[in-house]
Amino acid sequence: MRPVSISDSLAAEDPLTPIRRERILPRRAPVNLVVTSAATAVIFAIPFVYLVIRNLSADAALLSAVASRQTLDPLLRTLWLATTVSLSASAIGTLLAWITMRTDLPGRTFWRIACPLPLVLPSFVAGAAMLAAYSPGGLFEQFLSPFGVGVLPRIDGNLGAFLVLTSITYPYVYLPVAARLSSLPPSLEEAARLLGHGPTPTFRRVVWPQLFPATRAGGLLTFLYVVSDFGVVQLMDYQTLTTRIFTTRLVDTPLSFALGLVLAIVALLIVMSERLASRDVALAASEPSRRPIVIPLGRWRPAAFVALFGAVGTGIIAPVVVLSWWAYRGLVNQASGFASTEGITALIQPTWNTVVVSIVAAVISVAMVLPVAFLTTRYRSPFAGPLNAVIVAGFALPGLVIALSMVFLALRVPALSTLYQTLPLLLLAYVIHFGAQAYRSAQIGVAAVDERIGEAARTLGSSHLRRLWRIELPLMLPPLAAGGGLVMLSTMKELPATLLAAPFDFETLATRIWTANDGGFLADAGLASLVLICVSALLTWLLVIRHADHLR
Amino acid sequence: MLAPSLGTGPTIQMQYYLNFIVRTLSMCLILATGALFISCGSNDDETLTVYSGRNEELIAPLLDRFAEETGIDIEVRYAGSVELALLIREEGEQSPADVFISQSPGPIAFLTEIGLLTGLSEDTLDLAQHSKSGQWVAISGRQRVLVYNRGNIAPEQLPSSIFQLTEPQWDGRIGIAPGNGSFQDFFTLFRLEHGDDVALEWLNSLVANGAQTYGKNSAIVQAVARGEIDAGLVNHYYNARLKVENPDTPSENHLLDTGDPGAVTIATAASAVASGHQELAEQFIRFLLQSDSQQYFADETLEYPMAAGIKPAAGIEAAATIDLGEFDSLGGGLERTLELIREAGLDI
16 A cells, blocks of 8 residues: 655645645535534533533622622732743744754754653642742752752742643643654755744744644633642732632632632633634644654754753752652651662552553543544534533543542432442543643644545445544554543543542552651652652653654 | 665655654554553452552552551542642542541641531540541651751750740841641641730741742752751641751751640541441551551551650650640631731741
8 A cells, every 4th residue: 555645735825824724624524523512511511511500509699708708819929820830831832843853953962851751740739849948948059058058939820820830831832843843844944944944933923823723722721720720829928819719618618619620611612712813724734754854953053051050950850859858868767667678669559550540541542532633623513612611621520520520420320320439430530620631632643634635545445443443543643642641641640539539558659658658757748759850751651752753 | 674775865854754644543443442451440348549648659568568457448549638638629429538647737628618527436535536526636746946057056046836936136147938738737736725816926926037939848858958047837747758868967956845836736537438437447447556557657657656655766856745735626627827927027
């Protein structure tokens, strides 16, 4: 079978004419696709339905409480923080992806594994470790003091939350953009270069329009993550909507649920307006490439190194240094009750549990959202907008809401009661919470598969499923692997649902870290975090990086 | 494993992906089925289910010993006390929990109001300090203290009361965690004893005196240890634990005068959930109040034992009298506390 070459057809067009042909969404969606997508949407809607039910008895007093300044101010702070963090994370993530995927920087394999890693640290650990590193009297200051650097300012509030959140969320942008870069047809860039354009105009006019959907998808995920975050803003003493939900959850539970609904509505509105604002840009078709373009950095090499060290150093190296220091202190100080061999063997089962649930959650998420991605990307359908919103906005909900909605579901629906406190229910919680991450990448993957290939296969008599399996899935693999990778890394650090909805005695590395950190057992928290980082680095390499680079 | 054969054309590569996907999917299916089997444990009558807001590191050995001595199986879920209270509320009468252990009495009061707890019998309550309404009994305690950096504060400068912290020499040097449950517990007891006006005036003055706010106790202790601030109002536990982790830490606990509002004890409380296993639940709670269990809290968890005349461990300064807060009702309790904290201009 001769490979279908898309570059043949594309090379005929001038690559500097932006590929913005109006996308034609001609066909009505097949019924089975609509039904599958609707079923998926019903599942993803569970936490929203739960919030509505919990708010049904809301009285007028509650409405005025929700409309008060005590809600408005934290809400505005949430939006401000989410906007600034997603902008900076988008810039950093896109830049790092381009450097690691397109340039001749030495040690690219190392950087490709290191760049996504900050995502795996639970935010309370990342926050605590960065405070220990960069605060007044912290490790960094002690390291700098011989060089005459004075006292560092306290890290807290808006700026502190912005810095910590940016450094742990840029991978939401990095992974989809890097995946897009790896499947971008080299012919585009080559043609631009042949026509005499330098790297900068080529990037600005050819590459950037192709990357932008991935950057925007990652930026939206970052936005929603910040909206849902509690661990960092609590440590930074920055009052957002989630801290308000936290403070009121016991004293005024109805208000807390009302605030949760406010958060959900805001998230839905943001996601819907993002979709409306998006220009329907045709993506250059993904193409298996055996000759990646390598741009020599030349005199920019030091600057590229500084950028990588800055991001990876803040996001993962500094926390690793602090966590290692905690673990080391426990090792040398026998009185702490920290026994290294016992500490490590106690982590074997949680590590295994973590690996299994995160991989399974990632695969199920990708499989569940793929039909919806086809529907919302390829067909004109009135359901596309709402489907998109309900799947993506779930990522912004606090984990506690997701966990409680699972409890509600299992105990109120008789057929599901046997599932209560079992792994399938926990996996469902992960999929609902994190499916958005797989979904956005899947959309990019679907949009970038040239439909003409499918048409060609159809004229050759190939069936629907066969075309999907043999032609489209392989072409979509880099973005699907990136999306699945995001789900996997998020599941590895998930806490609220794991604590409340997991089977008894089911421990993950994240719950071990939480327990140790909560009790002040810093050495144990450090060791378990280091294991989490190592395991996630290994899995990211095995399952994501190798597939994103697959056709090298 | 699964290495792609390079340079053999797209047909073989697609075969490889198909294989990869099929293998991954089938592996996941097998794992999920296996996991389902493992997790479908039986829940017979001789199983005690404990929801513990108390940290696993600080109670798991006692649970193991109880299971060993009595032959009763224990299932336990660890999470934050408030989260577990919300979970029990959501589960309602179907809750599998028999015993709820909370790091402070507030979440128990929350469940009492919904009517999901059964209360404890006299036999159990008599063993230790307990709530007036008999809903919970204290199993261990944490003392409110002033944690300070000994490099920045000389012992003779230390205050004997929280009222001194509003004086000019403490300007900008004190850390508090107003959004944290233990600060709110302390403040509730403070205003119940001294009245809302006194408590609010103190908090206003403290804020005017440049008190620094933090998100939680451990963040204050870490900040004091680094020298970021000089002192902070916290539970004694976190610095006692930090001294074990890092014996060189310059942070020290300072016990305020007996009877001072800043020297109250916050109880870790045990209660029974209406699950039909009342006798089993109380048997377990009485076990936690035995002298060897209480000795465990004194020696291993660096806390104040609450029963059986056991003394706290060396290095943990003993409070002259243990003044235990009453949290039988949340109405006008925590809610009013949050109002006053906000009135003082603290954003929580």
